Amino acid sequence: xxxxxxxxxxxxxxxxxxxxxxxxxxxxxxxxxxxxxxxxxxxxxxxxxxxxxxxxxxxxxxxxxxxxxxxxxxxxxxxxxxxxxxxxxxxxxxxxxxxxxxxxxxxxxxxxxxxxxxxxxxxxxxxxxxxxxxxxxxxxxxxxxxxxxxxxxxxxxxxxxxxxxxxxxxxxxxxxxxxxxxxxxxxxxxxxxxxxxxxxxxxxxxxxxxxxxxxxxxxxxxxxxxxxxxxxxxxxxxxxxxxxxxxxxxxxxxxxxxxxxxxxxxxxxxxxxxxxxxxxxxxxxxxxxxxxxxxxxxxxxxxxxxxxxxxxxxxxxxxxxxxxxxxxxxxxxxx
Numbered sequence: 001x002x003x004x005x006x007x008x009x010x011x012x013x014x015x016x017x018x019x020x021x022x023x024x025x026x027x028x029x030x031x032x033x034x035x036x037x038x039x040x041x042x043x044x045x046x047x048x049x050x051x052x053x054x055x056x057x058x059x060x061x062x063x064x065x066x067x068x069x070x071x072x073x074x075x076x077x078x079x080x081x082x083x084x085x086x087x088x089x090x091x092x093x094x095x096x097x098x099x100x101x102x103x104x105x106x107x108x109x110x111x112x113x114x115x116x117x118x119x120x121x122x123x124x125x126x127x128x129x130x131x132x133x134x135x136x137x138x139x140x141x142x143x144x145x146x147x148x149x150x151x152x153x154x155x156x157x158x159x160x161x162x163x164x165x166x167x168x169x170x171x172x173x174x175x176x177x178x179x180x181x182x183x184x185x186x187x188x189x190x191x192x193x194x195x196x197x198x199x200x201x202x203x204x205x206x207x208x209x210x211x212x213x214x215x216x217x218x219x220x221x222x223x224x225x226x227x228x229x230x231x232x233x234x235x236x237x238x239x240x241x242x243x244x245x246x247x248x249x250x251x252x253x254x255x256x257x258x259x260x261x262x263x264x265x266x267x268x269x270x271x272x273x274x275x276x277x278x279x280x281x282x283x284x285x286x287x288x289x290x291x292x293x294x295x296x297x298x299x300x301x302x303x304x305x306x307x308x309x310x311x312x313x314x315x316x317x318x319x320x321x322x323x324x325x326x327x328x329x330x331x332x333x334x335x
Contacts, residue, residue: 001122002072006087009317010076010103013115016131016318017124067091072098074121078315080104104315106202107239111316112136135321142325143210145332152213153334156255156294157200157303159313161279162244195283196244200261203316204303205239207324208259211331217253218243242313251288257330258294259303261314274302301330 005011067075067090077087079102091097101121105114112132119128199218208215220237260276277300281289289295304323305314 001074002070003074003076003122004067004070004072004098005076006082007076007078007103007315009105009111009114009315010078010118012317012319013118014076014122016115017119017122017127067098068093071095074098075100076118076121077102078104080315106241106313106316108139108203108206108316108320111203111318111320115318131318135318138321139324142321142328145328146210146212147332148212150212152211152331153256153299154253155208155213155215155257155259155331156217156250156253157204157208157215157259157261158276158280159198159200159242159261160276161283162196162198196246197250197280197283198242198244199250200259200303200313201240201242202313203239203320204259204305204313206237207320207327209237211324211327213257213327213331213334217245217250217255247284247288251284251292254293256293256297256299256334258292258300259327260300261303261305299330 003014005014071094073096075087075091075098077084077100087100091100099121101117103114103117105111112135115132115135116125116128119125119131201218205215205218205220209220218240220239223238258277260274260280284292294300304319
């Protein structure tokens with residue numbers, strides 16, 4: 001079976017379901033560039049699931065590779081990052097029309113469902129069910145270590161910064177309101193533009209709250225039918241999408257743990273400052289930055305996620321289970 005994956009989470013799921021005995025072809029998402037130590041476009045799976053080291057999965061790109069070079073039977077896409085018009089034009093030129101499977105997971109449960117959906121599509125339904133059982137068991141085992149009787153630390157998960165924006169208060173006055181004898185002056189020339197901080201949502205919020213911490217800058221909302229279960233049963237909290245907040249609101253939250261999006265970086269006890277950390281420090285200013293409890297106590301951790309450029313929030317993949325396990329241990333140090 002020849003498969004083209006145009007979404008990182010789908011590629012990772014294919015690796016999870018790969019079998020040593022099968023002749024499956026995986027086309028990496030970026031067929032126009034080379035990747036060091038990554039799965040090359042057209043590289044054959046199988047991948048030995050018992051191997052200690054698996055190939056690094058290349059990032060997804062919004063552009064479509066040349067499908068004619070691969071003649072796929074199945075194409076996996078995320079509609080939020082794939083140019084469907086370009087994709088359809090390429091499909092029309094193929095001798096045989098492939099099946100297109102569109103997936104857009106947002107939550108932990110969506111990720112598990114996606115594994116089942118892809119497994120059914122590639123004829124690996126039984127293996128997919130086994131993998132979902134294993135992933136769910138690891139999630140439950142990690143959550144059993146969460147202390148439900150204490151108030152957890154305040155966490156802020158940051159995906160990035162918005163481009164500089166012009167504050168509304170700095171807009172120039174209408175021409176009629178400006179005295180004729182004074183030269184026109186644009187207030188933008190003397191006052192700085194502002195940036196906002198992008199706070200994570202979706203499955204990242206679920207992980208934080210299920211690990212026993214609070215995420216006040218973008219919390220999960222109890223479902224209408226949750227009732228008293230909204231507290232002890234975190235599955236009853238519905239996460240929102242990523243959102244942006246002003247720097248003063250971020251500082252007022254006084255986060256005790258900072259999770260900063262650093263793709264493909266495993267959490268470490270003392271990670272070196274990443275690009276996002278340096279940018280955040282610059283935007284907040286040294287005084288505010290060093291006043292944050294997370295900074296004073298050295299509780300800054302990279303959030304190892306894949307962040308496609310065109311997505312407002314990264315999609316969940318099976319590797320989030322490992323991240324959740326590590327996050328539970330980090331939060332437990334505050335209990």
